[in-house]
Amino acid sequence: MNISLRQLEYFAAVAEWLSFRDAADACFVTQPGLSAQLKDLERLLGVQLFERSQRTVLLTPAGETLLPLARNILTATDEFVDLARSLTQPLTGTLRLGVIPTVAPYLLPKTLPALRQRYPQLQVRLHEDLTHRLLEMLSHGKLDLLLVALEADLGNVSTLALTTDPFVVAVPARHRLAKRKRVTESDIAGEQVLLLDDGHCLRDQALAVCHTSGASEIGDFRASSLNTLVQMVAGGIGITLLPRLSLEVEVPQISQIVILPFRKPEPSRTIGLVWRTTSPRAHEFQLLAELLVP
Amino acid sequence: MNISLRQLEYFAAVAEWLSFRDAADACFVTQPGLSAQLKDLERLLGVQLFERSQRTVLLTPAGETLLPLARNILTATDEFVDLARSLTQPLTGTLRLGVIPTVAPYLLPKTLPALRQRYPQLQVRLHEDLTHRLLEMLSHGKLDLLLVALEADLGNVSTLALTTDPFVVAVPARHRLAKRKRVTESDIAGEQVLLLDDGHCLRDQALAVCHTSGASEIGDFRASSLNTLVQMVAGGIGITLLPRLSLEVEVPQISQIVILPFRKPEPSRTIGLVWRTTSPRAHEFQLLAELLVP
DNA sequence: TCGTATGATAAATTTTATCTATGAATATTT
DNA sequence: AAATATTCATAGATAAAATTTATCATACGA
Numbered sequence: 087m088n089i090s091l092r093q094l095e096y097f098a099a100v101a102e103w104l105s106f107r108d109a110a111d112a113c114f115v116t117q118p119g120l121s122a123q124l125k126d127l128e129r130l131l132g133v134q135l136f137e138r139s140q141r142t143v144l145l146t147p148a149g150e151t152l153l154p155l156a157r158n159i160l161t162a163t164d165e166f167v168d169l170a171r172s173l174t175q176p177l178t179g180t181l182r183l184g185v186i187p188t189v190a191p192y193l194l195p196k197t198l199p200a201l202r203q204r205y206p207q208l209q210v211r212l213h214e215d216l217t218h219r220l221l222e223m224l225s226h227g228k229l230d231l232l233l234v235a236l237e238a239d240l241g242n243v244s245t246l247a248l249t250t251d252p253f254v255v256a257v258p259a260r261h262r263l264a265k266r267k268r269v270t271e272s273d274i275a276g277e278q279v280l281l282l283d284d285g286h287c288l289r290d291q292a293l294a295v296c297h298t299s300g301a302s303e304i305g306d307f308r309a310s311s312l313n314t315l316v317q318m319v320a321g322g323i324g325i326t327l328l329p330r331l332s333l334e335v336e337v338p339q340i341s342q343i344v345i346l347p348f349r350k351p352e353p354s355r356t357i358g359l360v361w362r363t364t365s366p367r368a369h370e371f372q373l374l375a376e377l378l379v380p
Numbered sequence: 381m382n383i384s385l386r387q388l389e390y391f392a393a394v395a396e397w398l399s400f401r402d403a404a405d406a407c408f409v410t411q412p413g414l415s416a417q418l419k420d421l422e423r424l425l426g427v428q429l430f431e432r433s434q435r436t437v438l439l440t441p442a443g444e445t446l447l448p449l450a451r452n453i454l455t456a457t458d459e460f461v462d463l464a465r466s467l468t469q470p471l472t473g474t475l476r477l478g479v480i481p482t483v484a485p486y487l488l489p490k491t492l493p494a495l496r497q498r499y500p501q502l503q504v505r506l507h508e509d510l511t512h513r514l515l516e517m518l519s520h521g522k523l524d525l526l527l528v529a530l531e532a533d534l535g536n537v538s539t540l541a542l543t544t545d546p547f548v549v550a551v552p553a554r555h556r557l558a559k560r561k562r563v564t565e566s567d568i569a570g571e572q573v574l575l576l577d578d579g580h581c582l583r584d585q586a587l588a589v590c591h592t593s594g595a596s597e598i599g600d601f602r603a604s605s606l607n608t609l610v611q612m613v614a615g616g617i618g619i620t621l622l623p624r625l626s627l628e629v630e631v632p633q634i635s636q637i638v639i640l641p642f643r644k645p646e647p648s649r650t651i652g653l654v655w656r657t658t659s660p661r662a663h664e665f666q667l668l669a670e671l672l673v674p
Numbered sequence: 675t676c677g678t679a680t681g682a683t684a685a686a687t688t689t690t691a692t693c694t695a696t697g698a699a700t701a702t703t704t
Numbered sequence: 705a706a707a708t709a710t711t712c713a714t715a716g717a718t719a720a721a722a723t724t725t726a727t728c729a730t731a732c733g734a
Contacts, residue, residue, distance in 0.1 A: 087689095087690090088385065088386070089385070089457065089460075089461060090384060090385055090386075091382065091383070091384055091385050092382070092384075092691085094460075105711085105712095106711080106712060106713095107710085107711070107712080115691090115692070115693090116692070116693055116694080117711090117712070117713095118692080118693070118694085118695095118712090118713075118714075118715095119691065119692045119693070120692095121712065121713065121714090122691075122692080122713095122714095123691075123692095125713090126690095130461075131461060131464035131465065132464065132465055132468045133464045133465075133467050133468055134660035137521070137656065137658050137659055137660055138658060138711090138712060138713085139656065139657075139658040139699085139700085139711085139712085141699085141700055141701060141710085141711065141712095142519075142520075142521070142711090143711090143712085144521035145521075146660055146661070147467075147473045147474055147524070147661075148464065148467040148473070151463065151467060151473065152460065152463060152464055152467070155456070155459065155460045155463060156460060158456060159453060159456045159457055159460060162449065162452060162453045162456060163383065163453055165449065166383075166388075166446065166449045166450060166453060167383060167424075167425060169445065169446060169449060170425035170426065170427045170442065170446055171425065171426055171427075173427050173441075173442040173445060173446070174426045174427055179441050179442070179445065180441055225436075227431070227436070227438035227439075230441070242731095362431065362433070363433075364431050364432060364433040365431055366428035366431060366440055366442075367440070367441075381720095381721090386722085399680080399681095400680080400681060400682095401679090401680070401681080409722090409723065409724090410723065410724055410725080411680090411681070411682095412681090412682075412683075412684095412723080412724075412725085412726095413722065413723045413724070414723095415681065415682065415683090416682095416683095416722075416723080417722075417723095419682090420721095432680090432681060432682085433680090433681090433730090433731085435679085435680065435681095435730090435731060435732065436680090437680090437681085536700095
């Protein structure tokens with residue numbers, strides 16, 4: 087058997103009171119119980135800690151030497167428990183957040199400062215990557231939470247939808263549709279659509295829209311960012327689909343680009359949070375969601 | 381209930397192996413036992429330490445934060461036990477030794493250096509005082525061991541006789557007995573004997589010799605040390621009784637003093653060790669005695 | 675789809691800690 | 705000096721805790 091914290095507590099108590107009886111009272115146990123524990127401790131250590139006569143209890147030199155160490159262990163244990171309890175306050179410490187590239191630049195500039203203000207104790211460490219890599223890191227415990235489009239195949243995870251992000255059509259100023267206020271999906275049938283690189287979930291979602299609308303991808307071209315797509319459209323190369331979320335950042339006020347919303351039901355993606363189903367921080371993520379979509 | 385060292389051990393083990401099964405093996409318990417303990421620990425802390433899925437075990441951020449503290453507690457505990465075990469080596473640390481004034485100057489100059497050489501780890505702290513004060517300090521735990529004459533009334537203590545210290549008679553060079561080689565107790569009948577102050581056990585022992593031999597104390601005179609007595613004898617004021625132990629130091633080779641041993645059975649005092657019956661160091665004192673009387 | 679991991683759970687069992695009652699020893703009080 | 709009260713230790717009974725055995729549900733890989 088091994089020594090126990092309880093034994094150290096009793097040791098410290100008797101050292102303090104120099105009385106088994108008083109120490110037992112202070113520890114809310116009976117005196118024989120405390121005596122037994124100390125006897126055991128002394129047996130385990132191979133050292134007598136106290137010198138008992140019926141009338142007096144004295145610390146032996148060994149006891150004197152060991153007492154400060156015992157006290158240290160006990161206070162370290164208290165600190166351990168205190169720290170643990172303080173960790174129960176939600177959204178403190180570190181949050182490793184994975185975000186996809188078609189969301190990060192448009193959502194985070196607004197939300198991160200708000201997050202910092204509401205939960206100043208929370209340290210957010212960002213990682214921007216494609217959905218499948220984020221999922222991998224999530225499952226390996228390298229990330230705590232993802233901010234992605236929920237349309238992708240995410241596997242067995244917990245999700246929480248935050249917001250619906252509709253697609254819009256971006257066409258060059260001189261495009262045949264440029265005068266329209268809105269479009270339906272069938273309006274872009276036959277169009278050459280510029281899309282993102284492989285791996286971007288936005289590519290897959292836009293591709294799905296193309297399929298249902300009868301548009302087709304411009305062969306041989308893959309943009310690595312929405313910004314590139316916008317540049318291409320402005321250059322008159324073709325049209326593209328953009329998430330409305332990105333417009334404020336990516337599309338300048340006056341430009342050679344015209345933005346056309348879809349008529350309802352508009353195609354859209356869903357931005358949401360993703361975490362391991364086994365994560366103990368689910369409730370924290372709920373709180374965080376409340377802040378992200380007020 | 382409170383957290384236990386066992387729980388911290390299991391915590392550290394699972395954190396190391398990232399597997400409940402392997403950790404359980406490493407701790408020589410079954411997996412359910414370990415699981416139960418960790419569940420309890422998490423309940424007590426109010427914090428989940430591990431994130432379990434059937435396939436993987438991950439440290440939560442809280443677990444990550446708490447792990448180093450837990451490890452610290454465990455190593456501190458190991459050190460505590462190690463130190464305790466090392467204290468079982470006898471005659472290390474501090475020994476608070478009380479010695480009477482009629483022994484200290486004559487015995488210690490020889491024995492202390494020997495002690496220091498044999499037990500270099502032992503620190504001796506000396507206190508020189510009268511027997512009854514030494515006994516008081518002993519019973520109060522302010523001293524560990526006494527070196528006194530065992531003839532005194534010592535109360536309920538453990539004793540170990542070291543050596544017999546015979547009395548001798550010291551007479552002025554011109555005294556009627558000065559030509560004798562030896563004396564018997566009756567030889568000093570009627571003599572005026574110089575004695576120590578009240579409280580010195582040697583005074584009581586010498587007085588006892590006087591009573592049986594028919595000598596009497598010189599009224600109104602009390603010496604505070606053997607040296608004073610010797611000076612008085614040298615001055616021809618009277619005779620005295622000295623412990624043979626003191627001769628080498630107190631009586632110069634050539635002097636106005638003649639030392640006369642008693643014929644057997646010579647009166648004597650017994651020098652010995654005294655400790656509380658309850659002291660756990662009794663065996664150490666035995667060892668020490670072996671060194672004092674080779 | 676089956677076999678083989680994993681961790682969780684339930685019940686039984688063993689171990690450990692505690693309590694009650696009591697004893698021996700020793701100061702203190704009468 | 706006897707009686708009293710207080711101390712810590714001990715023994716046996718009891719309560720509490722830890723552990724084991726047996727089993728389940730789940731997920732991964734062949």
